Amino acid sequence: MGQQITEATESLLVRQGNDNLVYNEENGGVGDGGSVAVSDVTTILGLSTFVATCIAFGSGCAVGYSSPTESSIMEDLGLSVAEFSVFGSILSIGALLGSAISGKITDLLGRKLTMWILNLFYIGGWLAIAFTKVSALLLILSCTIHVSKHDVFICFVKTPWLLDLGRLSLGFTVGTFTYLMPVYISEITTKNVRGRFSVIPSLTVGWGISFMYIVGSFVSWRTLALI
Numbered sequence: 515m516g517q518q519i520t521e522a523t524e525s526l527l528v529r530q531g532n533d534n535l536v537y538n539e540e541n542g543g544v545g546d547g548g549s550v551a552v553s554d555v556t557t558i559l560g561l562s563t564f565v566a567t568c569i570a571f572g573s574g575c576a577v578g579y580s581s582p583t584e585s586s587i588m589e590d591l592g593l594s595v596a597e598f599s600v601f602g603s604i605l606s607i608g609a610l611l612g613s614a615i616s617g618k619i620t621d622l623l624g625r626k627l628t629m630w631i632l633n634l635f636y637i638g639g640w641l642a643i644a645f646t647k648v649s650a651l652l653l654i655l656s657c658t659i660h661v662s663k664h665d666v667f668i669c670f671v672k673t674p675w676l677l678d679l680g681r682l683s684l685g686f687t688v689g690t691f692t693y694l695m696p697v698y699i700s701e702i703t704t705k706n707v708r709g710r711f712s713v714i715p716s717l718t719v720g721w722g723i724s725f726m727y728i729v730g731s732f733v734s735w736r737t738l739a740l741i
Contacts, residue, residue: 559702563711566698569629570715572636573691574722576605576684579643582730583738590735591646591674604678608685609692616693625698628690636687642680644739680739691715 580602588598620628695715703711730738 562702563699563714566629566695567714567718569632569636569687569691570695570718571722571725573688574719574724575726576636576639576681576688576722577719578723578726579684579730579738580605580681582727583735586735587677591677593674597674601674601677601681604681605685605688608682608687609689610685612686612689613692614689616690619690620694620697625694625701628694629698632687632690632694635683639680639683639687640739642676642683644736646674646677646680 580598584598584602587593587601588595593601623631696712699711699715700708726738729741733741
C-alpha cells in the first residue's frame with residue numbers, strides 16, 4: 515500500500531538529490547523534509563489543484579444560483595412560493611446524500627475517478643435546470659391523450675420535476691466535494707504548503723457564489739445555468 519501511495523504522489527513532486535521520499539503517519543504522510551529535498555510547488559501540482567478546485571467553484575455556483583433567479587423562475591414556470599422553496603432547499607437533500615456516501619465512493623473508485631463522475635453529475639444537473647421547460651412541454655404532449663385541457667395546464671404548472679432533479683444532482687456534487695477536496699489536496703501537496711493549498715477550495719466556493727450573484731443580475735436564469 516505504501517509503495518502505491520509513493521508512486522501516485524511522486525509525479526506531482528520534483529525530487530532533488532538521490533534520497534527517497536519517505537512517508538510516515540507522524541507528519542501527515544510526507545517525509546520530514548530534513549533528509550529529502552523536495553520542491554514544494556510544481557507546475558503539475560498547480561494544474562492538479564486548479565482542476566480540482568473547478569469543482570469547488572461549481573459548488574459555489576450551485577449554492578448561489580437560486581437567489582438571483584427566484585423571481586424569473588417563478589414567473590416563467592408559474593411556480594408558487596412553496597414550489598420554489600422546494601427547488602431551493604432540495605440542494606441540501608442532495609448534499610446530505612453525497613456526504614453520507616462520499617467516503618465509501620472515493621475509497622472504492624479513487625479520488626480522480628470520483629471527480630470525473632462528479633463532473634457528470636454537475637453538467638447533467640445544470641442541463642436539467644436549463645431545459646426544464648422543454649421537458650414540461652413533452653409532459654404536456656403525453657398528457658393530452660388522457661386528460662382534459664384543464665388538467666394539462668395543471669400538469670405543466672405543478673410538475674417542475676426536471677428542475678428539482680437537476681438541483682438534487684448539484685446538491686449531490688456539493689456534498690461529495692465537501693469530503694473529497696480536502697482529502698485530495700492534502701494527498702498531493704507537501705507538508706510545507708499543505709495549509710496554503712487547503713484553503714483554495716473554500717475560497718473558490720466563495721468566488722462561485724459571488725459569480726452567481728453578480729452575473730445573475732444581468733442574464734436570464736437559463737443562460738446562467740448554461741454558463
